Amino acid sequence: MITDSYGRIINYLRLAVTDRCNLRCTYCMPKNGLDWLPRKELMTYEEMLRICSLLVKMGVEKIRITGGEPFVRKDLMPFLQELSAINGLQELTLTTNGLLTAPFVPELKGLGIKTVNLSLDTLDERRFRQISRRDGLDKVLKTLETLLLFGIAVKINAVVMADHNIEDIIPLARLTKTHPISVRFIEEMPFNGGSHTVSLKWDYLRILQHIREHFPDMQKVSDTPHATSFNYHIPGHQGNIGIIAAYSRTFCGSCNRLRITPTGVLRTCLYDAGILNLKDVMRNNGSDEDLHKRVTDAILKKPSDGWEAQQLLAQQKLEHQSMATIGG
Numbered sequence: 001m002i003t004d005s006y007g008r009i010i011n012y013l014r015l016a017v018t019d020r021c022n023l024r025c026t027y028c029m030p031k032n033g034l035d036w037l038p039r040k041e042l043m044t045y046e047e048m049l050r051i052c053s054l055l056v057k058m059g060v061e062k063i064r065i066t067g068g069e070p071f072v073r074k075d076l077m078p079f080l081q082e083l084s085a086i087n088g089l090q091e092l093t094l095t096t097n098g099l100l101t102a103p104f105v106p107e108l109k110g111l112g113i114k115t116v117n118l119s120l121d122t123l124d125e126r127r128f129r130q131i132s133r134r135d136g137l138d139k140v141l142k143t144l145e146t147l148l149l150f151g152i153a154v155k156i157n158a159v160v161m162a163d164h165n166i167e168d169i170i171p172l173a174r175l176t177k178t179h180p181i182s183v184r185f186i187e188e189m190p191f192n193g194g195s196h197t198v199s200l201k202w203d204y205l206r207i208l209q210h211i212r213e214h215f216p217d218m219q220k221v222s223d224t225p226h227a228t229s230f231n232y233h234i235p236g237h238q239g240n241i242g243i244i245a246a247y248s249r250t251f252c253g254s255c256n257r258l259r260i261t262p263t264g265v266l267r268t269c270l271y272d273a274g275i276l277n278l279k280d281v282m283r284n285n286g287s288d289e290d291l292h293k294r295v296t297d298a299i300l301k302k303p304s305d306g307w308e309a310q311q312l313l314a315q316q317k318l319e320h321q322s323m324a325t326i327g328g
Contacts, residue, residue, distance in 0.1 A: 001059040002295075004268070004302040011061045012226070012257045015048060017076065018068040019262045023097055024133035025121070027159050027188055031133065043264045043279045045079045049086075051260065051278050054288055056088045058295065060258075064117075065094040068262070072100065077107055084111045095119065095157070098143035099136045105146045115153045118144060121161075122168040123175075131164060148179065155182045155242070162188075162201045169207065170214050176239030184229050184242035185211075189270075204230065204245040211241060226256045252305030266295065268302035271309040275301060 002010040019037050021028070043051075052063060063083065070076055084092050094108075095117040108116070120140055122128050128137040147154050158165070158172050172183050185207050187200070208230070212218055215234045218241065223231050228251045229242030245251065249271075259267040264279025276298045281291055303309040 002299055005300050006302075006304060008255060008302075009059070010256055010258055010299055010302075011059055012064070013052070013055055013060045013062070014064045014066055014257060014259045015052065016066045016068065016260065016262045017048065017070050017079070018042065018073040020072045021067060021069040021097070022072055022099055022134065023069070023136070025119075025159075026131055026133070026164070027161060037263060042262045043260075045075070045082075047264065047279060047282050048079070048260075049082055050282065050288075051264075051291065052083060052089075053086050054291055055258075055295070056086050058292065061089070062091040062093070063089060065092075067095075069097050069099070070094055071096060071104065077104060080108075080111055080113075084113075091115075093117070096143070097132075098140035100139075101143040102139070102146045105143070105150050105152065109150045109152060113152065115155065116147055117155045117157055118147070119158075120144070120156045120172070121158045122165045123171050124168065127165055127168065131161070144179075144181075148181070153181075154179075155184055157184055157186055159186045159188055160202045160207055166202065166210075169210055173211055173215065173234070173241055176234060176237040176241060179239055181239040182231075182242050183239065184244055186244040187247040189246050200247060203248055204243045204250070207243050208232075211243075226254050227251065249306040252307075255302075255305075258299070266298055268299060269306055269309040271306040271313065272303060273313050 004010060024031065052060075065080065067073075080092070083089070092111065092113055093115045094113070097119045118140065121131050123137075125135075125137050129135055144154060144156075156172065156175070158168070160166070160169065169185060172185075175181060176183055187202070187204055187207075211232075218232050218234045221231050221233050221240065223229070228246075229244045232241040232243075234241065255269070259270065260278065261267065261274065264277050264282075265274035266276040266278055267274045276294055278291065278295075281294060303312065
């Protein structure tokens, strides 16, 4: 097992395979997009497999593939095939915006992927276009339909943004009546790679209050260990509601996660700047023993929570990056 200096067991890796995305969501990147990383700066699939194999040997049990949008990277499916074969890996899953995903769902099912997180902030075409600066709601809904058809559990991730999609909270919550899904409402975070300020007018408590006003009989259900969401069930509904205090950071005390960016930077907290570039270690002929030691040392420096990580970021006079470059 890998443990940090606070005794938290680290067994979950979020691996970003690309910074590129086919949407331009307002909460993730500036209007004109980002300067995409040159391919040589990205980790190769071989490098990713090497570090994932090592981390599984060290105790990582679950890997989530993120981006950017994972399916914009060429040859993703052969990579997932090799990743799923790592001895000791108990769970492989991914987060996607759903635009390119539907045709690959049968293969995902064949790999044993049981859960997919689907980003969906609105059910309205006009607001989808305003938030993502692209069209494609029909494709996302097709992916949702296909995932459910193949028996893959779906968690919908909806970022709640004042003056953007508040009117979508209840329609999204109503999806749980007829669909066996989890709809999770996420506090907005300062990760769009620009001068983006976060309004906490809609923090997790207000989101909860708003949903309760429409579903007063909604009941709290048990949260799983290391859960980032407070979870609820509306009687008579097939699915559940989750609320993620991503900016309030109420769940840091049980954090079991690591992140690796597309360039190989290990981040022990979403709000830190990253303290170890694994790609550079590998390309400088670092051994597995060296990687093991460096990762262990980095985890021992994991901050107690996201607020401490943000203070350290400010001391270094660094700004928050885009979620696409961090790994969503």
